[in-house]
Amino acid sequence: MSSDRRRSTRHHGIRTRIAGGFLLIAVVVSLFAGLAINAQLERIVRDGTVQALRSDGAQYVFALQARPDDPLQGPGLGTRIAVIAPDGSIPVFSLPTTLAAQLPALAATREVTTVDAGSATYILLSQPVTVGGDTWYVIAGRDEAEETTVLVQMRLLLVGSFALLVLGVAAGGWILTTVSLRPVTRLRVSAQSLSERSTDEVLPVGRADDEIAQLAITLNDLIERLRASADRERQLVSDASHELRTPLAILRTQLELARLEDSSREQLLADIEGAERSATRLSALVTSLLELSRIEAATPEERTSAARLEADVLEAVERARFRVASDDALAGIEVEYVSAIAESAPGDGAAVYAVRADDVGRVVDNLAGNALQAFTERGGAPRRVSVMLDDDGGQLTLRVSDNAGGLDPAFEPRALERFSRSDATRSSGHGSGLGLAIVAAIARNAGGAIVLHNRPGHGLEVVVTLPAASALSVDPG
CATH class of the missing domain: 3.30.565.10 (Histidine kinase-like ATPase, C-terminal domain)
Structure with missing residues (x-):
């Protein structure tokens, strides 16, 4: 029972390690892919913010270019706009008041700028407009929190998607490993059955010509060679017992005859010489057996x-x-x-x-x-x-x-x-x-x-x- 438990533990350990490997690979790939996708998301969201800022300022750009003499209307609700006239006056201003002093510097920037407005951070876009040789500046702004909110939502969606992907890969690796190891389990059960009883059967070979089938074929070749070797050993023992029985019986008889008290000196010498010949033959036979065993077991x-x-x-x-x-x-x-x-x-x-x-x-x-x-x-x-x-x-x-x-x-x-x-x-x-x-x-x-x-x-x-x-x-x- 304990042996089966140890073997089962090793079996599940292989499956766990392979599934863990799938999981680790999926995590690493997801991490790098997430970083790359996050960078793309930040760029896309920022591009969307810039397009929104251009859209916010578009009506003032159009009004200055099409009807420069008409007074500018105030912005809609929630729209953050500042229009700077060539003489430095600000006819339209809906940005946070803390930014009023920075407008001349912001206008000259002519690019997307992030500015701290005290309680919030704003993203500003300055668009120069030339009217009758004079330059006006339309500055649109949006609270960075809006962009952050969009990014957080998209990041949560991204993390959730990758989490499901990683779990799916780990589950797939577990299932795939289980299915792949099933023929190995059959091989183990068959090998255990063969080891517990004397039979001429061999390990089952799957119909698929894959590595496990090749392993089964190799193990079957090994089993056949081991069986042939065991058969040779049994045959050698049987043959040796049969061949040694006769000279040993002769040697024993000769020694018994030599021990008899009524044997003559000549008869005693003859028995001893016969025993010596029998012992010589036994020695030669044993030497030949050892030599044959060495040759059959040797690797060339x-x-x-x-x-x-x-x-x-x-x-x-x-x-x-x-x-x-x-x-x-x-x-x-x-x-x-x-x-x-x-x-x-x-x-x-x-x-x-x-x-x-x-x-x-x-x-x-x-x-x-x-x-x-x-x-x-x-x-x-x-x-x-x-x-x-x-x-x-x-x-x-x-x-x-x-x-x-x-x-x-x-x-x-x-x-x-x-x-x-x-x-x-x-x-x-x-x-x-x-x-x-x-x-x-x-x-x-x-x-x-x-x-x-x-x-x-x-x-x-x-x-x-x-x-x-x-x-x-x-x-x-």
């Missing part, structure tokens, strides 16, 4: 040049030759090596491969060892093991062939499986059945492939191909 990060790989292949060939020379049962077997690797130093554009050099040496050890073992089981003449290495700049090809009779056709489909051994190998007690499985794992881990060319009655050729990789970190050797 290392990059090795073809020249370095050739050096390790040659070392493996020398080890096979030494084994032939030190074992009478292998006498007369020829181990030949042919290389077609072009000489080029790392960094000169030479191809590199996503495999460790000693892993390629292990490939040759296993394949050559299988070929030599096949000669002890089936013979053949002349007896030859051939190792060929070729690099065409885009692919490394390793061929190991022999003329030891090839594989049993019935065994060939299972040859690359773990712990798979032919009847002849199983009856002889040699090998763990992991040699070809390790070779196949090394090839797959490097992005390559392994192919068996079996010729029953003649021999077997194993071809391992490794594609070139980009030069990330070349191991020059």
Whole structure:
């Protein structure tokens, strides 16, 4: 319950943060837009005030221009006007009396002026009128409070509009985020269901080809790989248990026989030697298992040049030759090596491969060892093991062939499986059945492939191909 609550809190936290982001953006945008609109409103209202002032003074301007000899009439109710004659007299005056002394200076201004009249502030506009060569001045005025009242009303309307806009954006962001996170919620519920029970199901993928669908596809790929890895681990444990049971039982029997008091010294030595062989086989089996597990779990990060790989292949060939020379049962077997690797130093554009050099040496050890073992089981003449290495700049090809009779056709489909051994190998007690499985794992881990060319009655050729990789970190050797 607490886990669900924490997950729900994190879910709503994402929604809240996104909606809050929408809100913050809307507030900032509204603030700057409001400042810009307010400046425009002030200009528009002021322009309206100026037009009203011109309208207030228009009748006097017209009267002076059209009927200069007629007396001027007084202004209407609420109209603030002052008319200054050329001789300085003021025939019309309805402005506040506190402004009378400032009229000559105000007339000369000839622009919109804001003047403090004591209890109020007035906006004044002076309009010069030329009559018979003399200049009259018509000064119209309005209380600034009227302009302020209009601005306040418009600002309140503006603030209210932006407030509704901001709330609408925040609500829209909340709703949009909720709808957008709904597929994520379904993914979470499905993932929780998958984690609580064993099933082959995967996460649902939406019909829309969007980021969430791509996330579901990626997670499904991860789930499939994890399941495959778990299956391999279970299979490995099962196979290892099966393969270890027999040598352990033999070892236990041999030790029990050696413990019997009536055993002769010769029999005791034979039992001890048998136990030693069983222990050696167990050690080799465990070592191979660990090596196979390491290879399957490794990430191909290392990059090795073809020249370095050739050096390790040659070392493996020398080890096979030494084994032939030190074992009478292998006498007369020829181990030949042919290389077609072009000489080029790392960094000169030479191809590199996503495999460790000693892993390629292990490939040759296993394949050559299988070929030599096949000669002890089936013979053949002349007896030859051939190792060929070729690099065409885009692919490394390793061929190991022999003329030891090839594989049993019935065994060939299972040859690359773990712990798979032919009847002849199983009856002889040699090998763990992991040699070809390790070779196949090394090839797959490097992005390559392994192919068996079996010729029953003649021999077997194993071809391992490794594609070139980009030069990330070349191991020059």
